[in-house]
Amino acid sequence: MPLIEVSNLRKEYRNHVAVQDVSFSVEEGEIFGILGPNGAGKTTAVECIEGMRKRDGGEISVMGLDPLKDLAELRESIGIQLQQSELPPKMKVWEALELYSTFYRDPVDWRELIKDWGLSGKADTPYGSLSGGQQQRLSIALALVGNPRIAVFDELTTALDPHARRETWKLIEKVREQDVTVLLVTHFMEEAERLCDRIAIIESGRVVALDTPSGLVSRVDEQQIIRFKPSVPMDDELLTSLPEVSSVTRSKSQVTVVGKGNVVYAVISVLARNQIVANELRLEQASLDDAFVALTGSKPAN
Numbered sequence: 001m002p003l004i005e006v007s008n009l010r011k012e013y014r015n016h017v018a019v020q021d022v023s024f025s026v027e028e029g030e031i032f033g034i035l036g037p038n039g040a041g042k043t044t045a046v047e048c049i050e051g052m053r054k055r056d057g058g059e060i061s062v063m064g065l066d067p068l069k070d071l072a073e074l075r076e077s078i079g080i081q082l083q084q085s086e087l088p089p090k091m092k093v094w095e096a097l098e099l100y101s102t103f104y105r106d107p108v109d110w111r112e113l114i115k116d117w118g119l120s121g122k123a124d125t126p127y128g129s130l131s132g133g134q135q136q137r138l139s140i141a142l143a144l145v146g147n148p149r150i151a152v153f154d155e156l157t158t159a160l161d162p163h164a165r166r167e168t169w170k171l172i173e174k175v176r177e178q179d180v181t182v183l184l185v186t187h188f189m190e191e192a193e194r195l196c197d198r199i200a201i202i203e204s205g206r207v208v209a210l211d212t213p214s215g216l217v218s219r220v221d222e223q224q225i226i227r228f229k230p231s232v233p234m235d236d237e238l239l240t241s242l243p244e245v246s247s248v249t250r251s252k253s254q255v256t257v258v259g260k261g262n263v264v265y266a267v268i269s270v271l272a273r274n275q276i277v278a279n280e281l282r283l284e285q286a287s288l289d290d291a292f293v294a295l296t297g298s299k300p301a302n
């Protein structure tokens with residue numbers, strides 16, 4: 001049984017429909033990504049799941065609990081990441097953890113969290129004096145203090161530089177290793193591809209695609225591009241005669257072949273039969289970026 005089930009979720013703000021119709025389910029142990037352009041309704045959908053916003057339509061079940069009816073119970077099982085401005089800058093790391101642990105019936109020992117999340121030397125440091133990466137680690141520790149089965153991270157890495165972002169990815173994987181299911185809202189294609197088992201792409205309040213990262217890529221992965229430099233002069237006819245090849249172009253000594261299906265095998269075989277070596281051989285395939293553009297018509301964040 002899925003841990004989270006969302007069916008036909010709808011949420012309006014005054015006269016603006018932020019979430020039109022969103023359905024997906026999240027299995028236990030997954031890192032499930034929600035990806036989409038700005039204003040797509042990602043945060044609104046996630047906040048309805050957390051019980052921070054009241055939905056206007058549809059059904060949500062989080063471990064059998066309904067956020068509209070069972071909010072107190074739900075809060076015990078769902079760890080929500082701290083928003084940037086939520087802690088007073090003078091509050092010390094240990095004070096924040098101790099305060100948050102009082103919100104839960106069965107908190108974990110926050111001293112362990114300090115060790116686990118690499119904050120041992122920082123227990124007495126005020127929140128406002130932590131680096132961006134340390135604030136993220138505290139944010140994750142605070143999300144885990146209630147010993148939750150689900151953690152929700154919304155744009156956890158958006159404000160971080162690329163190095164700190166990669167460090168945070170390792171932390172998110174570590175959260176999953178602790179048997180916590182992760183719901184991850186992100187703008188970053190690379191982040192979704194690297195971390196998520198499955199991704200729902202949301203646009204204008206609707207799910208436009210839901211699949212594994214490679215499943216999403218394969219939807220636009222029809223064309224393959226092969227580039228190489230032939231070891232001896234070669235007649236293009238050798239390649240254009242192959243049914244898998246749609247075009248052959250040349251730029252100086254480089255040959256570019258575009259095709260579909262088993263085009264790589266077909267090209268390499270015909271070259272080998274003719275004793276031609278493909279030097280500097282490169283293959284290009286569609287990426288998750290291409291899938292995002294094809295599915296939403298928007299350019300992803302970098």
Ligand SMILES: Nc1ncnc2c1ncn2[C@@H]1O[C@H](COP(=O)(O)OP(=O)(O)OP(=O)(O)O)[C@@H](O)[C@H]1O
Nearest residue numbers: 013016017018036037038039040041042043044045
């Ligand atoms: N409290 C609110 N009142 C009115 N409209 C809102 C409110 N919160 C969000 N919206 C609007 O609802 C739509 C969806 O917003 P939401 O924050 O859920 O999108 P998002 O996909 O998370 O966007 P982003 O990636 O930019 O954070 C947007 O058009 C936004 O302006």
